[in-house]
Amino acid sequence: MPSNCWDKVVPHYLDFWVPRLIPYHEDLVRKSVPRPGERVLVTAAGPGAELLPISRAMEGRGELVATDTSEAMIEHAKQLIGPAEIKMPIELRVADASDTLGRRWDLIMNAFGMWQLEDRIGTLSAWRDALADGGRVALLVWGPPDPDGPFELVGSSLQDLEPALGEHTRRRELAARESMATMLEQAGLQLVRHAVVRNVMEFGAAEGFFKALFSGCSYVQFAETLGRERIEALAQAFYARLSPPSPRTPLSFAPAAAIAIAERAG
Numbered sequence: 001m002p003s004n005c006w007d008k009v010v011p012h013y014l015d016f017w018v019p020r021l022i023p024y025h026e027d028l029v030r031k032s033v034p035r036p037g038e039r040v041l042v043t044a045a046g047p048g049a050e051l052l053p054i055s056r057a058m059e060g061r062g063e064l065v066a067t068d069t070s071e072a073m074i075e076h077a078k079q080l081i082g083p084a085e086i087k088m089p090i091e092l093r094v095a096d097a098s099d100t101l102g103r104r105w106d107l108i109m110n111a112f113g114m115w116q117l118e119d120r121i122g123t124l125s126a127w128r129d130a131l132a133d134g135g136r137v138a139l140l141v142w143g144p145p146d147p148d149g150p151f152e153l154v155g156s157s158l159q160d161l162e163p164a165l166g167e168h169t170r171r172r173e174l175a176a177r178e179s180m181a182t183m184l185e186q187a188g189l190q191l192v193r194h195a196v197v198r199n200v201m202e203f204g205a206a207e208g209f210f211k212a213l214f215s216g217c218s219y220v221q222f223a224e225t226l227g228r229e230r231i232e233a234l235a236q237a238f239y240a241r242l243s244p245p246s247p248r249t250p251l252s253f254a255p256a257a258a259i260a261i262a263e264r265a266g
């Protein structure tokens with residue numbers, strides 16, 4: 001997926017997703033505990049919503065750097081942190097998640113960006129190499145899956161109608177403790193903490209959820225591949241799985257997200 005896909009979706013991402021992700025960012029901060037004075041690298045930071053709770057936890061002291069491959073996302077992060085009264089300088093740079101900027105870090109974080117990375121193990125290995133003594137990596141990813149959750153119902157509809165693409169929806173299974181531990185191990189990291197958190201997410205109507213999903217880059221590629229008619233068929237298959245089965249069904253659910261904290265192995 002070209003990273004500039006994210007350049008195009010910034011307004012949708014800000015409207016639909018950022019407000020719903022903030023409680024998860026706060027969970028990530030609670031579990032990974034960025035401390036005053038630490039050197040913290042936030043990768044795939046997007047528009048930077050997680051920087052607010054991170055900087056609060058750091059009490060304005062230390063080194064906070066955020067990177068993302070999307071110029072538009074970084075541009076937005078600059079606008080966000082200006083008026084947000086963050087009491088510490090934050091360095092914002094366009095860079096790949098694997099780029100540790102030639103520095104040592106006490107904490108390297110990634111919120112909802114792992115499955116965007118083509119070489120996850122290579123990136124995790126680069127993070128391991130850049131950790132200071134006692135340093136940690138903190139990840140936040142969607143999953144494990146809830147069989148009846150709206151994300152999964154779109155996934156099962158996709159699997160039924162477009163089996164060639166359905167594989168994508170299995171990403172959430174990688175959030176389970178064992179899968180995370182295995183992935184981290186392959187990069188020379190050891191899982192020291194795994195927690196599943198949930199926050200309530202509401203959409204006034206299922207069609208709003210479907211639209212939001214297909215305006216993010218994880219799904220936008222499907223929209224391009226399938227075209228309008230097949231996407232409409234997918235939407236109808238999703239609505240048919242709801243109770244009541246209608247595009248107007250309101251959705252209230254609490255999707256699981258896994259937080260993994262890892263240290264250098266050995």
Ligand SMILES: C[S@@+](CC[C@H](N)C(=O)[O-])C[C@H]1O[C@@H](n2cnc3c(N)ncnc32)[C@H](O)[C@@H]1O
Pocket residue numbers: 003006018021043044045046047048049050067068069070073095096097098110111112113116117118
């Ligand atoms: C779902 S957004 C998450 C943004 C933010 N962390 C949050 O929680 O709102 C995924 C982000 O990953 C970024 N991204 C995709 N591939 C990347 C890569 N190889 N290196 C760094 N960032 C990447 C995208 O530009 C996008 O901003």
